[in-house]
Amino acid sequence: MPRPHSDLARQSCGRDLTAEEAALAVALERIFATGTHDFAIVVERLTADAxxxxxxxxxxxxxxxxxxxxxxxNASxxxxxxxxxFGA
Incomplete structure (x- = not known):
C-alpha cells in the first residue's frame, strides 16, 4: 500500500504505520476531504466503510x-x- 504522505513528511516518526493504521489514515483523509469534520458523522462513515x-x-x-x-x-x-x- 502506498504511503499517504511522503517520506520527508514522516521523517520524525519512530516507527512505520501498521497496515490498519494506514488504512484508518486514508479513510480519515478521504472523509475529511469531503468537508466533514463532525466526529459523529466521521464515525458513521468509518462504520459504513467497515x-x-x-x-x-x-x-x-x-x-x-x-x-x-x-x-x-499517538502514545505508541x-x-x-x-x-x-528520527526516521522509522
Missing part, C-alpha cells in the same frame, strides 16, 4: 472508540519516537 479499528479490531465505530484508538496510536508513536528518534 474500516477496522487498528487496536481493538472493531468495525462499529463510536466517537469514544475513535478517541481511544487515536490516543493509543510517542513511545517509538522516544526509543528510536
Amino acid at each position: 474500516v477496522v479499528a487498528p487496536l481493538s479490531g472493531a468495525t462499529t465505530w463510536t466517537v469514544d472508540l475513535l478517541e481511544a484508538e487515536l490516543t493509543a496510536i 508513536h510517542d513511545e517509538a519516537y522516544a526509543a528510536h528518534g
Whole structure:
C-alpha cells in the first residue's frame, strides 16, 4: 500500500504505520476531504466503510472508540519516537 504522505513528511516518526493504521489514515483523509469534520458523522462513515479499528479490531465505530484508538496510536508513536528518534 502506498504511503499517504511522503517520506520527508514522516521523517520524525519512530516507527512505520501498521497496515490498519494506514488504512484508518486514508479513510480519515478521504472523509475529511469531503468537508466533514463532525466526529459523529466521521464515525458513521468509518462504520459504513467497515474500516477496522487498528487496536481493538472493531468495525462499529463510536466517537469514544475513535478517541481511544487515536490516543493509543499517538502514545505508541510517542513511545517509538522516544526509543528510536528520527526516521522509522
